[in-house]
Amino acid sequence: MALRDERVTLAHGGGGTAMRDLIEEVFTAVFEPPGMEDAAQLSAAALAEPGARLAFTTDGFVVTPLEFPGGDIGKLAVCGTVNDLAVSGARPLWLSAAFVIEEGTEIALLRRIVATMAREAEAAGVRIVTGDTKVVGRGACDTVFVTTAGVGVVPPGREMGxxxxxxxxxxxxxxxxxxxxxxxxxxxxxxxxxxxxxxxxxxxxxxxxxxxxxxxxxxxxxxxxxxxxxxxxxxxxxxxxxxxxxxxxxxxxxxxxxxxxxxxxxxxxxxxxxxxxxxxxxxxxxxxxxxxxxxxxxxxxxxxxxxxxxxxxxxxxxxxxxxxxxxxxxxxxxxxxxxx
Amino acid sequence: MALRDERVTLAHGGGGTAMRDLIEEVFTAVFEPPGMEDAAQLSAAALAEPGARLAFTTDGFVVTPLEFPGGDIGKLAVCGTVNDLAVSGARPLWLSAAFVIEEGTEIALLRRIVATMAREAEAAGVRIVTGDTKVVGRGACDTVFVTTAGVGVVPPGREMGxxxxxxxxxxxxxxxxxxxxxxxxxxxxxxxxxxxxxxxxxxxxxxxxxxxxxxxxxxxxxxxxxxxxxxxxxxxxxxxxxxxxxxxxxxxxxxxxxxxxxxxxxxxxxxxxxxxxxxxxxxxxxxxxxxxxxxxxxxxxxxxxxxxxxxxxxxxxxxxxxxxxxxxxxxxxxxxxxxx
Incomplete structure (x- = not known):
């Protein structure tokens, strides 16, 4: 447990050890296979099928309140992007997740959001494979914003629009x-x-x-x-x-x-x-x-x-x-x- | 010119015609081929090569000031994600761009940021193919945050790490x-x-x-x-x-x-x-x-x-x-x- 803080500080966004601790303990420990480089590298037989197309989409989430009956911003961020892919006819495969976090945000809140995201991703059959965190000063954002992007595969011959x-x-x-x-x-x-x-x-x-x-x-x-x-x-x-x-x-x-x-x-x-x-x-x-x-x-x-x-x-x-x-x-x- | 406003209002984030006008005039008119669905569908011979892997990365941008000598947040958002892909050994191909915009932001500022992004993407040989905008009330974010995600291809046999x-x-x-x-x-x-x-x-x-x-x-x-x-x-x-x-x-x-x-x-x-x-x-x-x-x-x-x-x-x-x-x-x- 390198991370003893209860709240996010600007140091958690600075590119140094404090940021590494936050990312490793709160985010990648839940999301990513160990040792992953910055850019996830993925192979999928589905993508190599002749005629298959890649589907790519993104959505930002700024919901307030962050937690509500039936979900939280993390659930929205996973489901929203999965759904954008799905309605286009694609099979959702991989998600990215980028967080903008206000100084002073409770680490426990971040952990709950991340846990929801991991659970929803598993249920949806997608993997969260890459991410980013930025920290801004008090008052520069409203607690937490999450942006996800998603990659999926449209099987050959499937045409929707x-x-x-x-x-x-x-x-x-x-x-x-x-x-x-x-x-x-x-x-x-x-x-x-x-x-x-x-x-x-x-x-x-x-x-x-x-x-x-x-x-x-x-x-x-x-x-x-x-x-x-x-x-x-x-x-x-x-x-x-x-x-x-x-x-x-x-x-x-x-x-x-x-x-x-x-x-x-x-x-x-x-x-x-x-x-x-x-x-x-x-x-x-x-x-x-x-x-x-x-x-x-x-x-x-x-x-x-x-x-x-x-x-x-x-x-x-x-x-x-x-x-x-x-x-x-x-x-x-x-x-x-x-x-x- | 459906968009007569000089500043962004909450209506521009509401999912209706005001949002459509903002997105069409300021964003997709510059970024996307007409008629594109929510999820971009892309095909690349490079992805179908046996042994090729897909690289996927994301980064959020919250720089202040938004415009500075030598660039702006849009240039950072394109170059940052292109560079994450490039240093992993991938050829960058496609970007997504998600904007969180504060109520009251000047439309002219958004147009400058978007123009920079289009220019930098072209120079880097990537296409911005999908995006999202969210509007939050005054004081809920600091003018504009941009999150990009990027997809690239790692050629067969290239191993970096x-x-x-x-x-x-x-x-x-x-x-x-x-x-x-x-x-x-x-x-x-x-x-x-x-x-x-x-x-x-x-x-x-x-x-x-x-x-x-x-x-x-x-x-x-x-x-x-x-x-x-x-x-x-x-x-x-x-x-x-x-x-x-x-x-x-x-x-x-x-x-x-x-x-x-x-x-x-x-x-x-x-x-x-x-x-x-x-x-x-x-x-x-x-x-x-x-x-x-x-x-x-x-x-x-x-x-x-x-x-x-x-x-x-x-x-x-x-x-x-x-x-x-x-x-x-x-x-x-x-x-x-x-x-x-």
Whole structure:
């Protein structure tokens, strides 16, 4: 135990022995095989397959509070990047993790975040193979920010993308919407809301593989993070050049989340999720995709919410419970800052 | 021009149209091919070569000030990650870039940083293929932090690593030491130092390829960032289990940097560099490596500074100008925070 400090000091960012102790004890002892060089060197038979492509993505995480019911910033940082890879059709393989840490941050908090990351990475079947830490003075950042990048492999012949969606394709989500956003909102405390909600944060790589095995013609998927379902559907409609119609009655919403949205004037269609995705599959593969989702714990609440249509290209419309229809626009501004 | 704002607002981080406008106009318009999905999909013949390995690394950047003589945070973010890949023996190919931006940051500043990144990436022969932006409220971060991750390819049969250094190997650096650290120190302004110094910040991928072509037996390289030459040599000595001897008289130092160090009680051996590396090559390849370095602009000031020795394993010693010897330890604490 070289590390006796309880809190991070500027010396832990200075490139010397204090930094080495922090990195070795708190980070690499949990993440990395011993003796690894700065740049991880990795070989994968999957990458050498003719026609395989490498997928590469990154996401920064600045959520507040850092720990909340159902997860913490570390869980978000692993799941968020795994999900970005998964919805692109890639099998997630490796992650990097870079931390910006405020002077004075409790070492015990860092250890909890790192432990979560290691656990989530293992569950998702990815390895955290390289990382970095920077320390900034008090007040120069808000405790801890984490940025992950991810590398995965898209198997030969697998082509997914929003532009491939066409009229008749069916849209499915894997569970109730908005739990993450509502949980963060309640966890901030300033609304004096007391709920039993937990974040939906989950890695969706295994779910996507199951969907793709059952529905090999799947056209496109999106994880429903900032901007929620509404933003994801609008992006897909714009890229595909077709319309999307969803049914209000089909949307899976927890009564508690709908209630909170009603009180606060929020729209659950825009609430952030961290373990939810929408996937578009050809109509004749929809039932198979639905069954494959429901067979997995992170897809138990899966359902069909609508379809792509030839009408109103680029626009998302919702048939309301009263039989009317309304346009579901993209979010314009900011519903809730620092949700992830 | 959808983006009329002069400063970043929280709405620019919210997942809606304001965020899309910021990302499209300021970031992807400069970085990415149009129509790219969230996760970049890349194919490289180099990755499919039998025996090739993928190299993967990440680094966060929190330098202050954000702009300084010879560079800015964007230049650091590209060169730093390119250099991590290069010193591992990899050919850098692709970068990701994730930004955490404080509410109120000038859009013009972001545009300058992004322009620098695009320019440096092109010069280094890498592509910035994926990214992310997060916006936090005033006071929750210090203007802009950038985290890059990098993917490269290690050609079949190329094996580099600090543990491979053995007695008799010769150590070379590619130019004068400490310009970056001294420049940042002066740029902070609170020392009322006026200098003509510029950061040494540079991408070293092409230099490393030239060294490896001239000295194919090269054992290990390290970029001399936080903790400077002293920390890099100590890491190598520890990993290799041999001693390292350097000569004070051989160390390339600018008079201005030595002078500033003397006034401030700093040791140039620990000053940060962002365009300098040390490489260990077998003795009979040292002259070839030196010539290869000097033939490139970023290696014009290259010189031999010492060698690995069988004596005092794990320890770095310096023969002083007066004929004595002193131990060069690893830096213990913090010489200068937020240097990169």
């Amino acid at each position: 929003a532009a491939r969606v066409r009229p008749g394709d069916v849209a499915l989500v894997n569970g109730v919407l908005g739990d993450h956003g509502a949980t963060i909102l309640a966890a901030r405390g300033d609304l004096a809301l007391s709920t039993a909600l937990e974040s939906d944060c989950a890695a969706l790589g295994h779910l996507m593989e199951a969907v793709l095995a059952a529905a090999p013609g799947a056209r496109a998927a999106r994880d429903l993070t900032r901007g929620g379902l509404a933003s994801a559907l609008n992006e897909i409609a714009a890229a595909a050049g077709c319309g999307i119609e969803i049914s209000e009655e089909a949307l899976p919403l927890r009564a508690e989340v709908s209630g909170m949205c009603e009180i606060l004037g929020l729209d659950p269609l825009y609430l952030a999720n961290e373990g939810r995705l929408v996937v578009f599959v050809p109509g004749d593969e929809a039932e198979a995709a639905l069954s494959a989702m429901r067979a997995r714990p992170e897809g138990q609440g899966a359902c069909i919410i609508g379809a792509a249509v030839a009408a109103h290209p680029g626009q998302v419309r919702m048939r309301t419970a009263f039989g009317g229809a309304r346009i579901v626009d993209m979010l314009v501004g900011e519903q809730l800052p620092r949700i992830c | 600090a543990a491979r250094v053995r007695p008799g190997d010769v150590a070379l650096v590619n130019g004068v030491l400490g310009d970056h650290g001294a420049t940042i120190l002066a740029a902070r302004g609170d020392l009322a130092l006026s200098t003509a110094l510029e950061s040494d910040c540079a991408a070293l991928g092409h230099l490393m390829e030239a060294v490896l072509a001239a000295a194919p037996g090269a054992r290990a390289a390290r970029d001399l960032t936080r903790g400077g030459l002293a920390s890099a040599l100590n890491e190598i000595a520890a990993a290799a289990g041999c001693g390292i001897e350097i000569s004070e008289e051989a160390l390339p130092l600018r008079a201005e940097v030595s002078g500033m160090c003397e006034i401030l009680g700093l040791d140039p051996l620990y000053l940060a560099n962002e365009g300098r590396l040390v490489v260990f090559v077998p003795g009979d390849e040292a002259e070839a490596a030196l010539s290869a370095m000097r033939a490139r602009p970023e290696g014009q000031g290259a010189c031999i500074i010492g060698a690995a020795v069988a004596a005092h394993p794990g320890q770095v010693r310096m023969r002083t100008a007066f004929g004595g010897a002193r131990i060069v330890d690893m830096l213990v604490g913090e010489q200068l925070p937020r240097i990169c």
